[in-house]
Amino acid sequence: MTRWAWDPALAEVLARRFRGWTDCNCTADMESLAGFLHPDFLYVSVFGKRYDKESYIALASSLTDGAFYEIHRTSARRRGDVAELDGEYFTHSVTEDGDDLTAHTRFTGTWVQEGDEWVCLTHHGTLYEPDPDYAAAVAARIALRRGGRSL
Numbered sequence: 193m194t195r196w197a198w199d200p201a202l203a204e205v206l207a208r209r210f211r212g213w214t215d216c217n218c219t220a221d222m223e224s225l226a227g228f229l230h231p232d233f234l235y236v237s238v239f240g241k242r243y244d245k246e247s248y249i250a251l252a253s254s255l256t257d258g259a260f261y262e263i264h265r266t267s268a269r270r271r272g273d274v275a276e277l278d279g280e281y282f283t284h285s286v287t288e289d290g291d292d293l294t295a296h297t298r299f300t301g302t303w304v305q306e307g308d309e310w311v312c313l314t315h316h317g318t319l320y321e322p323d324p325d326y327a328a329a330v331a332a333r334i335a336l337r338r339g340g341r342s343l
Contacts, residue, residue, distance in 0.1 A: 194271060194272075195271075196269040196270065196271045196276075197269060197270055197271070198267065198268070198269045199268050199269060199270045199275070200267070200268075202268045202270055202275055203266050203267050203268035203277065205310065206266070206268050206275060206277040206301075206303055206310055207263060207266040207268075207277065207279070209228060209303070209309075209310050209312075210228075210263055210266075210277065210301070210312075211261075211263055212224075212228060213225060213228040213229070213312070214261035214263065214281075214283075216228065216252070217252040217255055217259060217261070217285070218255070218259045218260055218261065218285075220253060220255070222249050222252065222253050225249060225252055226245070226249060227309075227311075228311060228312060229245050229248065229249075229311060229312055230245070230304060230306070230311045230312060230313040231245060232245075232313060233245040233248065233311075233312060233313060233314070233315075234313070234314045234315075235248045235314070235315045235316075236314075236315070236316045236317070237293075237317060238295050238297050238317040238318060238319045239293075251287070254287040254288045254289065255285050255286070255287060255288075255293075256285075256286050256287065256288055258284070258286075258337070259283070259284065259285035259286070260283070260284055260285075260337065261281055261282070261283045261285075262281060262282045262283075262330065262333075263279060263280075263281040264279065264280055264281065265279045265280045266278070266279035267279065273304060273305035274302065274303070274304055274305075275302070275303045275304075275305075275310065276300060276301070276302055276303070277299075277300070277301045277303060278298075278299060278300045278301070279298075279299060280296070280297065280298050280299070280320070280322075281296075281297050281299065282295070282296050282297070282322075282330050283295060283297065284334055284337075295317075295319055296319065296320055296321065296322045296327070296330075297317040297318065297319065297320070298317070298318045298320045299315060299316065299317045299318070300315075300316050301313075301314060301315040301316070302314045302315075
């Protein structure tokens with residue numbers, strides 16, 4: 193059996209792709225967002241909802257101005273043209289319907305190489321409580337983004 197290999201360089205590539213994806217969420221660039229997601233994409237949110245590619249893009253397009261993501265502590269392992277990226281992120285996002293999606297998330301995503309690009313096949317998030325120092329740092333960054341007002 194071929195083993196999976198940890199790949200720090202690939203972790204940087206996939207984290208950069210994931211940041212590109214989340215930047216699309218924040219800027220309402222749904223055309224570019226589609227290029228980060230596999231045609232058979234499946235997303236399971238921290239709130240237990242399942243989305244295919246079309247319904248995820250609809251969700252992302254419903255985010256209000258001011259959404260942002262912070263991705264950190266990523267690692268990746270690879271086996272051929274399939275890779276797993278895991279890590280943590282914080283998102284501050286609200287939909288036009290008022291659904292607050294703000295969360296500290298641990299995630300695992302499966303990425304596949306299609307030609308020269310990596311696209312996400314599946315992404316699953318789980319809520320977690322960050323350590324107090326990190327939570328305070330995020331709260332301070334949110335306050336700065338809101339002009340000194342807290343959440």
